[in-house]
Amino acid sequence: MAVLASTVLALASIQTRRLTLPEIGALATRGFCAVPSWISSADVERIRADVLAADSAGMLRTASVGNGATARADDSIRRTRMCGLLPGPPSRVGCVDTRLQLTAAIERLRIELAELASDGALAPMHALTPFATECAYLNYPQGGYYTRHLDVPAANEGWLRIGRAPADGTSVARWERRRTISLLLYLNAGWDMDAWGGQLRVFTRASEPCATPQAADGGRDTASEVARVRGERDPAARDGAGTGASADVWVDIAPEGGTLVLMRSELVEHEVLATRQPRQCVVAWFRTERRAGLSPSGPHPCTGESAKGVHRDAGQRT
Numbered sequence: 001m002a003v004l005a006s007t008v009l010a011l012a013s014i015q016t017r018r019l020t021l022p023e024i025g026a027l028a029t030r031g032f033c034a035v036p037s038w039i040s041s042a043d044v045e046r047i048r049a050d051v052l053a054a055d056s057a058g059m060l061r062t063a064s065v066g067n068g069a070t071a072r073a074d075d076s077i078r079r080t081r082m083c084g085l086l087p088g089p090p091s092r093v094g095c096v097d098t099r100l101q102l103t104a105a106i107e108r109l110r111i112e113l114a115e116l117a118s119d120g121a122l123a124p125m126h127a128l129t130p131f132a133t134e135c136a137y138l139n140y141p142q143g144g145y146y147t148r149h150l151d152v153p154a155a156n157e158g159w160l161r162i163g164r165a166p167a168d169g170t171s172v173a174r175w176e177r178r179r180t181i182s183l184l185l186y187l188n189a190g191w192d193m194d195a196w197g198g199q200l201r202v203f204t205r206a207s208e209p210c211a212t213p214q215a216a217d218g219g220r221d222t223a224s225e226v227a228r229v230r231g232e233r234d235p236a237a238r239d240g241a242g243t244g245a246s247a248d249v250w251v252d253i254a255p256e257g258g259t260l261v262l263m264r265s266e267l268v269e270h271e272v273l274a275t276r277q278p279r280q281c282v283v284a285w286f287r288t289e290r291r292a293g294l295s296p297s298g299p300h301p302c303t304g305e306s307a308k309g310v311h312r313d314a315g316q317r318t
């Protein structure tokens with residue numbers, strides 16, 4: 001009986017729902033969307049239990065900022081613990097089936113987004129390369145936070161070399177990758193944003209290349225259950241006059257269990273406000289790979305710049 005029960009549990013997959021048209025529209029025009037109840041509350045609890053088990057086993061470590069040689073812990077920017085899932089903790093820790101089902105659900109979402117992009121439902125976007133996804137658990141302690149940031153580095157338009165660099169010697173890798181879509185999946189049922197803070201603050205700017213004027217005002221439609229528009233755009237920006245400088249507009253998203261957030265990684269700045277309760281979530285990044293300096297597929301998503309513009313960058317590298 002116990003064997004049967006564990007077999008059934010192992011076979012049960014994490015059911016996700018497809019994105020709705022308004023959610024797809026928000027991702028296309030505003031660069032982000034919030035998707036309430038993407039998974040069931042039972043699956044939220046299963047994943048959360050696995051995060052806590054992995055943390056108790058010492059698998060979650062202080063999350064760093066920067067990347068490669070510049071990666072470092074910096075308490076003034078970020079306070080949370082993190083554990084990568086690809087590869088994940090050893091199978092004796094927590095529930096490996098839950099992790100496999102979670103990463104399978106994330107892969108199904110990558111395919112859904114790739115299909116939407118090829119159908120033209122999303123703004124032009126680089127292809128999401130299979131087997132290039134990063135995925136991790138995050139556990140914020142009471143007093144945790146992550147200050148305002150973009151998920152890609154500023155240098156080389158966010159492209160990072162895969163493998164050997166010229167400084168490493170000969171036989172240099174010619175591939176690069178960049179985060180394209182950032183994914184967050186929240187795991188705390190009944191999160192009280194007013195009492196506990198910990199909201200995800202997503203910034204949009206009037207000057208943001210992919211944001212349309214309607215988009216910057218339109219968040220209430222797509223995410224009314226989970227988000228509140230808190231920012232004010234300055235009047236000059238609203239009527240399109242002035243120097244191009246604009247005040248921030250932001251949307252606060254409650255980290256409610258089961259809510260999925262998707263953001264264009266190179267466009268959408270965000271932060272996690274101080275949390276007064278421990279807060280767990282899954283973070284993942286769908287990435288794009290390209291031959292160094294060559295356009296991966298089609299024009300740059302925001303500027304419409306095609307391979308020519310990107311080639312200039314390659315010229316500097318070689």
Ligand SMILES: O=C(O)CCC(=O)C(=O)O
Binds near residue numbers: 151184271281
């Ligand atoms: O915890 C969150 O809501 C956001 C985390 C985040 O922005 C990141 O890890 O890059």
Ligand SMILES: [Fe+2]
Binds near residue numbers: 150
């Ligand atoms: Fe982030």
